[in-house]
């Protein structure tokens with residue numbers, strides 16, 4: 001994630017802190033000073049936040065280590081002011097495994113809450129009369145409360161919370177995954193509406209959360225349907241092999257004329273058939289402003305994407321569109337086509353309309369290997 005600071009590794013997984021997290025710490029400090037709190041109170045608030053985020057890291061680590069049991073690596077764990085994010089390579093699709101990976105996070109907080117409760121019991125905390133004032137000003141009860149809130153919040157059965165995935169996994173035991181996702185998303189949206197209405201009267205923060213939950217439900221259902229539609233299809237099925245490209249030494253004005261007259265937004269730059277890189281619209285305008293229209297095309301190359309192998313599953317390449325909308329496909333060192341979000345969309349459309357999209361024949365794969 002952009003704007004994240006690498007702070008080390010935990011169990012071999014990169015640990016990052018998003019810079020907005022420091023704004024949160026800063027905000028806590030400022031509001032403590034503004035409220036005229038004694039320094040001890042502000043320090044305790046800092047300590048509580050740091051402990052809270054330690055709990056969040058352990059929660060994410062729970063997901064990551066459970067996923068590792070099933071051979072799924074985790075790219076990194078990032079700490080944001082709104083919580084943590086463990087970027088698993090993918091979610092397991094078997095319902096039992098998905099349930100356990102999703103449940104492992106909240107389970108860590110249940111365990112932490114248990115340990116803190118035990119500690120409080122051993123030190124005789126519960127022997128005194130428990131007042132709300134005591135709970136509010138006691139460091140450890142605050143941490144206990146924090147863990148309980150993390151558990152309750154995360155098991156709300158709506159995407160993107162862990163509870164949404166747990167619900168989907170349970171539904172997937174009795175129906176197919178796409179259907180299970182749709183039902184889970186419907187339940188999530190119903191909860192989002194309730195949350196929003198509740199928020200209107202009691203808490204504005206809940207309104208924002210409900211919008212986010214509503215949006216996530218739709219996004220999850222959409223991504224699951226797309227994955228199902230693209231299952232079994234490879235890059236070769238999605239590639240466009242009628243496209244325009246320029247030679248490395250052609251002038252930038254020629255590139256812009258080509259883009260204008262063909263409507264193709266990303267232009268590959270080649271030299272003797274082999275790909276040097278891709279010029280995106282923004283790269284082109286920046287290069288013309290900087291170097292003038294007579295500069296050679298290669299000077300405007302903005303991305304040098306890794307070429308796709310024609311036999312990669314289409315599902316695996318979708319995240320790459322965030323960097324460049326035209327992903328080049330390379331076979332035997334030659335550029336043979338481009339995969340774009342539009343070409344993938346077209347493939348999905350054909351499949352959805354029951355057009356016979358058979359995976360293209362794969363004989364060539366054997367002689368290539």
Ligand SMILES: [Zn+2]
Nearest residue numbers: 105106154162
């Ligand atoms: Zn979680």
